[in-house]
Amino acid sequence: MRPEDVPGLPEGVPEQLQSEGIEELYPPQAEAVEAGVTEGESVLASIPTASGKTFVAELAMLSSVQRGGKALYIVPLRALASEKKAEFERWEAFGIDVGVSTGNYDSDGEWLASRDIIVATSEKVDSLIRNNAPWVSDLTCVVSDEVHLVNDAHRGPTLEVTLGKLRKINPGLQVVALSATVGNADEVAEWLDATLVESDWRPIDLKMGVHYGNAISFDDGTQREVPVGKGDRKTAALVADTLEEDGSSLVFVNSRRNAEAAAKRLKDVTARALTEGEKSELAELAQEIRDVSDTETSDTLANCVAKGAAFHHAGLAAEHRSLVEDAFRDRLVKAVSATPTLAAGVNTPSRRVIVRDWRRYDGEFGGMKPLDVLEVHQMMGRAGRPGLDPYGEAVLLAKDSETRDELFERYIWADAEPVRSKLAAEPALRTHLLATVASGFAHTREGVLDFLGQTLYATQTDEPGRLERVTDAVVQYLDVNGFVDVEDGQITATPVGHTVSRLYLDPMSAAEILDGLEWAADNRDENLRKLDGVASATSEPQQTGEFQRASEMVSNDEGTYESETTYPTALGLFHLVSRTPDMYQLYLKSGDRETFTEECYEREPELLGKVPSEYEDVRFEEWLSALKTARLLEDWAGEVDEDRITERYGVGPGDIRGKVETAQWLLGAAERLAGELDLSSVVAVREAKKRVEYGVRDELLDLAGVRGVGRKRARRLFEAGIETRSDLREADKSVVLAALRGRRKTAENVLEAAGRRDPSMDDVDEADADVPAATFERASGRQSHGGDGGDDGDDPQEQASLGDFG
DNA sequence: CCTAGGATCAAATAACGCTAGGCGT
DNA sequence: TTATTTGATCCTAGG
Structure with a gap:
């Protein structure tokens, strides 16, 4: 199928697609079109990562908007929201407006009413519904990315309930659900009243295998020799091997510490493969990383990056993470060792993926628990960059033949687990039941149960009465704590209950x-x-x-x-x-x-x-x-x-x-x-x-409220005798300039933000701004001595690190 | 014969991720 | 529960 054969698209879109080099739709995409995604039909696409799921969603949204509708794209992660938005913005030329709404941004979401495509996290959508965002009832198409996440104990119920509410508000709503390949896609499709499009097709071949002894055995029967010298590490040998073909590797491990340790070791391998040009680019990048934050983690990361390796986990600052991701995508960094953050997050494909640790400590389990098949598949799915690599390789590591066989059984030949709703757990119901009552979806026990009866949970449960029992327990809890009133079978939210629901609190x-x-x-x-x-x-x-x-x-x-x-x-x-x-x-x-x-x-x-x-x-x-x-x-x-x-x-x-x-x-x-x-x-x-x-401490609250003034600048201004916002308006400019380390532009911005009439620094003499030369040197010791309070790094970063949330 | 550095072993240590409100100067 | 790190001890090669 070719773009011009797709029905229902706005004029010019097929041409645009062709100009992007899309001649022919991928088979699963064509299948989705045949199932009617562009004609308002609900579809569940259960296909491997990186095989064009987003594109299916785009077709659906474009055609829905073309018919005068409004589309919502639900992402699982905040980080993905901006990525998707950027992707969809290329349709603005066709008169389609895109808006993003995640926690940090606007709250009422009123302005979103004018957008054609809205990108938001499931929690945000839930919250918008609770706050009665008016445009929700205008939706004609909702896309749920990574729906298999309804399986997640913590965040799954939110997605499940949110989809339920959206469908209840808009009876004819088109649902386009995108999922990794899971065991029971048919069940999920049935729940959503959607046509199932299921496929294993990939745009680029993925070879999965296990390394044992001196070779990798792949699922297609082939082998590849990767000798491991004694004393050498398997991972290092595999990375070196990929490097020989000029490919990069992504290594998944089970803890932050391991990620850092692995990167430290891998840097010696990657360092050998760097060109002079790369070395200097990496040195620059390392400096950028150091500038993000003045911590040991940051320092270690910079040292690794300078040699072409990196680690990635949630303990890193967001800036660290995106610097690493970008550098890896640009092939500047040759190997990254990561915790599972990277498996679900933004797209970071790699020639070879090494799943080093396939078990993780779990206190409740009481030991090392094998990862879910789905999780390992997600990691392995990161292998192979479409259009760049001839194929991708995903390798598990085994130290004996028994483990090798087990790994083949457990992960390579196995299908992912079925998706199971986690809605009937008390913590989940506590918050969603209150919200359901507070935002008027139900007023009685029967009403609540009726609404819950349409969730995936209800279609899956084999334990009749469980939902009723938990519901009753939760209603009682909410009643005792004064969040709802129960009278004559009527359940109503109290004023506090309403507030709690709107605040999105448990x-x-x-x-x-x-x-x-x-x-x-x-x-x-x-x-x-x-x-x-x-x-x-x-x-x-x-x-x-x-x-x-x-x-x-x-x-x-x-x-x-x-x-x-x-x-x-x-x-x-x-x-x-x-x-x-x-x-x-x-x-x-x-x-x-x-x-x-x-x-x-x-x-x-x-x-x-x-x-x-x-x-x-x-x-x-x-x-x-x-x-x-x-x-x-x-x-x-x-x-x-x-x-x-x-x-x-x-x-x-x-x-x-x-x-x-x-x-x-x-x-x-x-x-x-x-x-x-x-x-x-x-x-x-x-x-x-x-x-x-x-x-900041309380005496700095006023100053730190000024835009462009974070904890460090505020403290320095305070030290210089400028204690309040109004001092900032009156103060001698040279004093301000000195306190801000002689940065004219910063000083001007700060003064302007404080509401000063004449923020210009042009008339201030450099000599007046008595900048202590020593402050430009990075303080080496932790405890900086001397009276200048020079405890921090350089100018742009001192604000950027953490002071700068606003 | 002594020392530096490596190898070996036992003991100690630590073990993923992440969404959410709404005020405003 | 397990993999890795740390610290102590022992060994060997070289001076």
Whole structure:
């Protein structure tokens, strides 16, 4: 089938496709067209990755818009949203507007009403429905990318419920679902009332095999000799082998540490294959990586990249990740070792994929658990770049012949597991049931069950009555906690219940937060007394005028308290939100248990709630890991350097950012809840939220609110005597310029953002801006001495690293 | 005969990912 | 539960 044979497309689109080099549709694509995707028919395309799924979706959306409709593309990851948007934007020439909506962007989504194609994550879509986004009822086509994710215990139910709601709102809605090959695609298709298009076809051949001894055995019966010298590592040998044919390798491992260790070893292999030109480009890239963040992780990554290897995991800052991804795609970086982040994320194909670790530690499982077939298939599917490689190779590693045979059985010959709905789990139902009631999809127990009866879960369950039981338990939970009222069989959301639903909080998080804030109100006086007692007993450390000192103070384990005690304290609030189920737990590492037990008793008056007994093992452990998270946030909001934090808590720069973002969100929600219930803590909550947002101590809140001023610049301005936004408008320009390290352009931008009438720096003499030469040198030691407070790196980055969320 | 460096072994250590609100100067 | 790292001990080659 050729593009011009596809019915229903807007005029000019087939020509555009041809000019992109698309002469002929791939067989599965043609099959989807024959099934009517461009004529409003629902289709489930269950085909391998990189075989043109997105294209099927594009055809469907274009034709739907052509008929006067509006399309929604649901992505599984935020990172994919912008990638898809960029892809769809080439249709703007045909009068089609594209909009993206993910967590960070707009909230009400009103402006999306005018867009023809909207890209959003499933959570965002869910949230938009909860907030009654008006345009949702205008949708005529919805695309669900990676629908097999309904199988995911954590995020699957959201997708499942969201698709259900969309179909309920728009009865005739066309559903185009894209899925990896799974065991029960027919079942999923039936649930969606869609025609199934299933195929193993790939645009480029994929050879799967296992390396054992001195050779890889492939599934097509061929072998390839890859000798492993003694002392050598298998992975290194395989990477070197690919390199000989000028191909790049992607290595999947099961932990961050392993990813870093593997990259360190691989760099010696890749270094040998670099040209002079590549070396200098890589050196540049390494510098860019160093500039992203001043941490050990960043440094190690830069060292590897300089030699042509890299690692990739969620502990990296987002900028790190995309730098690595881009460089790998451009074939500058020859080998990447990665945790599964890379298997599901943005497209990073590679000539050879090596799945080194196929088991991963799982506490609940009680040992090393083999990965799902689907997951391994996703990894292997990254092999082979269409149009560039003759074929792709995916290799598993075995150290004995028994393992080799097992790997063939388990992963190469095996079909992926069937997709199974995880909706009937209590945590999932808790939030979705409340939302269903709050946004008016159901008002009675029967109504709720009726709605749930149309989900995939209902078509799959072999355990009748389970859904009813869990539903009843959850309704009762919501009732007891005051989120719904149950009367005469009618279930209605209370005002708080409505707010919780709209805030997108897990009701259990909301309950925890409300309990904590109410507890604080009841125990305020007693705890304030304790706090003041402690503060005077520890005796305020001498002058706190000097910044270095002040920052030491907070990070010090001795514990220091602000004298003008606000209550609840920031730490108390950080701990409160850290112990909700919406905040991911930080691991307690060896030694942490003691450290934080001690800390817990020391800081007890600040914590909002009763400390669980040490004998309640699980609860106490959770309490402590929440405290660890809270201390991390407190350090961040106390201007402790990024590298100190990563070192102290054993996390990567990306983790800090993740925690900070979540805390910001939850504190925002807490602020709303406190306001709604008229609790006195609103002000304290707002301040704590602002402090994590900017990563500053309270005296800098005003300054850090100015655009272009992050935690570091704010501190330097403050040191220079400019303490507020209005000081910025009045101050001597040369002082501002000096505080900003003599960067004229930055200074002008800052002044303008602060609302100064004459931001120009043209009339300021360089000599006036007495820039200490030493500050341009990178501080080598961790503790920088000297009075200039020169604790950070160079100008553009100091803002870019983490201070710059806005 | 001593030392540096490598090899070997036992003990210690740590083990994936990530979505979400809404204010505004 | 397991793979990797770390640290201690032992061995060997070379001075």
